[in-house]
Amino acid sequence: QVQLVESGGGLVQPGGSLRLSCAASGFTFNWYTMSWYRQAPGTERELVAGINYDGVSTWYLESVKGRFTISRDNAKNTLYLQMNSLKPEDTAVYRCARAKRTFYFNARGLNDYDFWGQGTQVTVSS
Numbered sequence: 115q116v117q118l119v120e121s122g123g124g125l126v127q128p129g130g131s132l133r134l135s136c137a138a139s140g141f142t143f144n145w146y147t148m149s150w151y152r153q154a155p156g157t158e159r160e161l162v163a164g165i166n167y168d169g170v171s172t173w174y175l176e177s178v179k180g181r182f183t184i185s186r187d188n189a190k191n192t193l194y195l196q197m198n199s200l201k202p203e204d205t206a207v208y209r210c211a212r213a214k215r216t217f218y219f220n221a222r223g224l225n226d227y228d229f230w231g232q233g234t235q236v237t238v239s240s
Contacts, residue, residue, distance in 0.1 A: 116140040116229045118210050123234030130200050130238070136193040136210030136231055144188035147213040147221045150195045152206035152236075159224060162208070163195060166219055173222060178204075200238045207233040 122134040134150070149164035163184035165172045172184050183196040193210050213221040214228035221227065 116212065118212065118229060118231035120208065120210055120231045120234040123208060123236045125237045125239065126200055127240050128201060128238055131196070131198045132200065132236060134195040134197065134208055134210075134234060134236075136195075138191045138193065138210075138212070141212070142216075143186075143191040145216040147218050147226075148186060148193045149211050149213075149221070149227065150184060150193070150208055151211055151224075151227075151230075152204075152208045154206040157206075161222065161224070164220075164222060165193070167213075167217055171220065173220070197236070200236075202238045205236060205238050207235050209233040 117139045119137045126132055145167055147167050150162045151159050152162050153159040162178055163174045163182055165184045165186055169186050181199045185194045210231045211227035212229040213226055
């Protein structure tokens with residue numbers, strides 16, 4: 115049974131940092147490209163960052179480049195998102211997602227993913 119469990123969200127002041135984690139189980143983690151998405155109330159879900167199954171190639175939403183870093187530890191079956199210099203507009207529910215097939219290189223669209231975690235709330239406010 116595929117499971118993705120996020121943690122690490124919370125309330126942080128503008129300019130602060132958070133590190134999100136996504137613990138994966140029920141599948142061979144290092145065979146799958148993974149991503150982080152976010153959705154704020156009244157907005158469309160958007161891809162924040164993605165990382166290929168090999169952990170080498172990454173991609174980011176333009177507005178988070180230079181502030182967020184996606185990484186993975188295949189030995190621990192865990193995906194991470196380090197978020198620095200947070201802004202109020204980063205406020206959203208963040209969810210990790212698994213690509214819909216193995217060894218899917220550069221899966222960059224919403225429809226490229228078939229399993230999602232429940233999400234963790236990130237609130238950036240003073």
